[in-house]
Amino acid sequence: MKELNDLLDKLKSNGYKITEQRKAILKALVSNNNNLITVEKLLSESKKNYHKTNMTTIYRNIEILEKLDLIHKVINEEGTSLYKLSCSINHHHHHIICLKCGKTEAIDFCPLKDIEQLLNDKDFCLTDHKFELYGYCKECKNSENKKD
Ligand SMILES: [Zn+2]
Ligand SMILES: [Zn+2]
Ligand SMILES: [Zn+2]
Structure with a gap:
């Protein structure tokens, strides 16, 4: 932060x-x-x-x-x-985002490295990508369960 x-x-x-x-x-x-x-x-x-x-x-x-x-x-x-x-975090990374409250956590990992290699083999240069993960944080998951 x-x-x-x-x-x-x-x-x-x-x-x-x-x-x-x-x-x-x-x-x-x-x-x-x-x-x-x-x-x-x-x-x-x-x-x-x-x-x-x-x-x-x-x-x-x-x-x-x-x-x-x-x-x-x-x-x-x-x-x-x-x-x-x-x-x-100053380098490239991704986020998991809570659909309910908007809380985020940084994911210090890029799953698209392999794809980048694949694209290079196809003579395509990847310059940018966006990739966000969605779900529910612990608090929101718990409050959902209470309603049931
Ligand atoms: Zn939440
Ligand atoms: Zn971030
Ligand atoms: Zn990435």
């Missing part, structure tokens, strides 16, 4: 000013840790830190954070964009 101060430093060193709204958004992302959240949730959480935060600022900051590789975006099956801070 990234700390707020690291994020602020990174923004500052890239020439971005630290405004109250920006800080409120970053704080909300840090406190959500590895949970994926929607922009609506990010807005309501950010507002708790600074009540003047608005949707336009949320979108503008997401754009900046994406450009600096500080945020990870996942589009769920309904087509909704979900966000969380990038993991501290």
